Amino acid sequence: MDIKSILKDINDELPQNTRLVAVSKFHPAEAIKEAYDAGQRIFGESKAQELEEKHKILPKDIEWHFIGHLQTNKVKYIAPYVSMIHAVDSYKLLEEINKQAAKHNRVINCLLEIHIAKEDSKFGLSIEECENILKSGKWKTLENISICGIMGMATNTDDNMIIENEFSTLQSLFKKLKAEFFCNDKNFNELSMGMSDDYRIAINHGSTLVRIGSKIFGIRNY
Numbered sequence: 001m002d003i004k005s006i007l008k009d010i011n012d013e014l015p016q017n018t019r020l021v022a023v024s025k026f027h028p029a030e031a032i033k034e035a036y037d038a039g040q041r042i043f044g045e046s047k048a049q050e051l052e053e054k055h056k057i058l059p060k061d062i063e064w065h066f067i068g069h070l071q072t073n074k075v076k077y078i079a080p081y082v083s084m085i086h087a088v089d090s091y092k093l094l095e096e097i098n099k100q101a102a103k104h105n106r107v108i109n110c111l112l113e114i115h116i117a118k119e120d121s122k123f124g125l126s127i128e129e130c131e132n133i134l135k136s137g138k139w140k141t142l143e144n145i146s147i148c149g150i151m152g153m154a155t156n157t158d159d160n161m162i163i164e165n166e167f168s169t170l171q172s173l174f175k176k177l178k179a180e181f182f183c184n185d186k187n188f189n190e191l192s193m194g195m196s197d198d199y200r201i202a203i204n205h206g207s208t209l210v211r212i213g214s215k216i217f218g219i220r221n222y
């Protein structure tokens, strides 16, 4: 199937308040252009330098989402244009994003990454660490970032019960945080979860942003 038909099939499955992030990491600009020409506007990348190169040559109305682990020293490269950073996993990173966004007079949307998977290779905050960051209240002084929600990755497993449990945990946490810290903040609205193999489960648990790569662009050559 071509990219256009795959995008159509995925979009037909998504509820109205769920958006598709087409994860284009490791795929060439031509593939992104093909998806762009089919109407896709949100793309996800996980390396600052790769995003830089693609941003330079691709249409300027693309909404770039940074979905990978972001080192503080790389924030400055993407701050001028990145529209959302999905995997914020420390207060220090939030401060750096704020500082770099301020230089460009922008507000950058951020999601707090929660570690829920069983694998320990994955980055992210524990639920407790996330709550502690929010409880401290310091983030409220950061005027050039907006905390828009949380993001997580499920365990890479064939056992759907495990995935269900993890997405359900994220959904409950999202609701709890919204009630506790963001009840007057209409921006806190995003629950980023679901990838090629588990996005249907994620949708059933209220995902608002699914991050789908290989199903659209094929296997990646690392």
Ligand SMILES: *Cc1c(COP(=O)(O)O)cnc(C)c1O
Pocket (backbone or CB within 6 Å): 023, 025, 046, 067, 068, 153, 194, 195, 196, 197, 211, 212, 213, 214, 215
């Ligand atoms: C690579 C990646 C994806 C996309 O994974 P697929 O299985 O190819 O859909 C989603 N989210 C994150 C954080 C990723 O790094």
